[in-house]
Amino acid sequence: MIGTEVGLHRVLEPAGVLPQAALRLDPDPRIRPDEVRIRVERLNLDAASYRQLHTAHGGDPGAVRREVLRIIGERGKMHNPVTGSGGMLVGVVDEAGPDSPLGLKPGDRVATLVSLTLTPLAVDDGLARWDGRSEQIPASGHAILFARSIAAVLPDDLPVPLALSVMDVCGAPALTGRVVAGLRDPVVAVLGGAGKSGSLSLAAARRAGAARTIGLVPTQDEERRLAATGLADRVVRADARDPIAVAAALGEPADVTVVCVDVPGCEHGAILATAPGGTVVFFSMATSFSAAALGAEGLAADVTMLVGNGYVPGHAELALELFRDVQGVRSLFTARAGHDSAE
């Protein structure tokens, strides 16, 4: 029955919607035969969600923590009602139902690759070990995986927070690679090229055969850091929310434009930067559907616009492989570990 496979039985309100669309889920720790229960060790909020919480509470870490606790308690999942986004978690398999198709066994340390917005979750430590200052949250509690979920066993060769932060954005390089591989010698521009999903997307584009890669960043500091990695053939600087500035900074139309900037208002710049017949891939959860659709129409832009699907088969493996193989990606991720801000 398709309903239980996707967790319909855990939806408390409103009836009949899938778990991601639900207002409230039931995080009952007792599992069905096709479910898996995870002992939670760490939550990783998505960048847009953390940024919204941080801004809404004026950067007060205690208030941010209380708000996250309130959301989880009320909704039975970490689903930011403002951004509509969640994140992922790491934990250890506690119990795997006999009919679960996920191939997990008790004791496996895993990361969930489905969004927290649809994962039943309860915490039991008041998030006391979290300082509220970053999107990575040490936590204790439990979460439920359905039959049709995705979880990856964590690699032995990387620290957990690092593996998690790579897998968190693994959909972006996988889809970028797929789009680029389907074209002949494309010019690929990545808006937000110095971020996590951006740097992996640059590496994926080059590996998939891009003729030239361009990374666009907002600040001189990021410009310097991205240039130092050699991940992009060119690094340019502009505010991604300023369409004219984006087009001017790139200087040439891109065949593929990848949007990895987690702030609202980047749709028009991406469209204006893209050549007729080209493709825009939107990965930011801050993307507005209507701004993209009407923006392309308003600019008479014949471009293909993709909603960045977080799932592409093999995405976690590809992202970890790029991380291990490409020094520039590693150095950017390591540098970011010391920063407050998300993405």
Added chain:
Amino acid sequence: MIGTEVGLHRVLEPAGVLPQAALRLDPDPRIRPDEVRIRVERLNLDAASYRQLHTAHGGDPGAVRREVLRIIGERGKMHNPVTGSGGMLVGVVDEAGPDSPLGLKPGDRVATLVSLTLTPLAVDDGLARWDGRSEQIPASGHAILFARSIAAVLPDDLPVPLALSVMDVCGAPALTGRVVAGLRDPVVAVLGGAGKSGSLSLAAARRAGAARTIGLVPTQDEERRLAATGLADRVVRADARDPIAVAAALGEPADVTVVCVDVPGCEHGAILATAPGGTVVFFSMATSFSAAALGAEGLAADVTMLVGNGYVPGHAELALELFRDVQGVRSLFTARAGHDSAE
């Protein structure tokens, strides 16, 4: 200079954004050498916008009219702040600047094919001839087209309201046709198949080589009407917001699923209805980007998701051609003319 081409000089607030993203535009009737001024005869609100206004004002036609007037007066464009959407207009070319590339001359009766959300607009009759009961608004005033706009001269063989309502949704059949033509014998499902964009998309899918077309509708009445047209090989009935019901009603996974239902919450049903490796095309302005992105991830669905771009070269011509050639499309459009509701 790219700025004036796309109307940057008409943006009053905030500075630097494109007209579609602006809070306020300047509808000054004096045109630049590359602009065109239109004498407005009729506005056609988009379906999602009209529905929201109608619902928000409890169906009170006077209140809906006052709200539309307020929006146009405040923003210098008909840009619904809740739905983010607009519509299109019909009028007669009043003055065409000597440098305009649109090929229009005074006296041409045209429809604008760029959204009202980015078209400078002023009305001077208080919309007195509009009863507030449908999305087609008789109006007097003026509007401005930029160099990079799209306007089509209205055909002689169709009444203006009919031509307008066909061209209003012409992006949907054009993109559907393009996607279907790129595949081999695909099964194509259209959610909202009895509506304007839905019926044209069904006709376009069949013409582009679909192996089988399925129209999904919400009511018995629409089921009967769509079945009578022969536009779809199968007609099925389900609430498009109920993912499990949609998948069950279709009975087979679609290679291409086209979403033409202008209510929120149809993302998950469309994703669940689509075969692995298939494509979902979202045309409804009620689509939520994050619901689509996270829904596909949560369902571990390897599907390509397209933002329905309102612009595909030749879209108006194709839609009018389908309308003229396909009796079933004509009969659905004609039947709709007697209805209140939009889409």
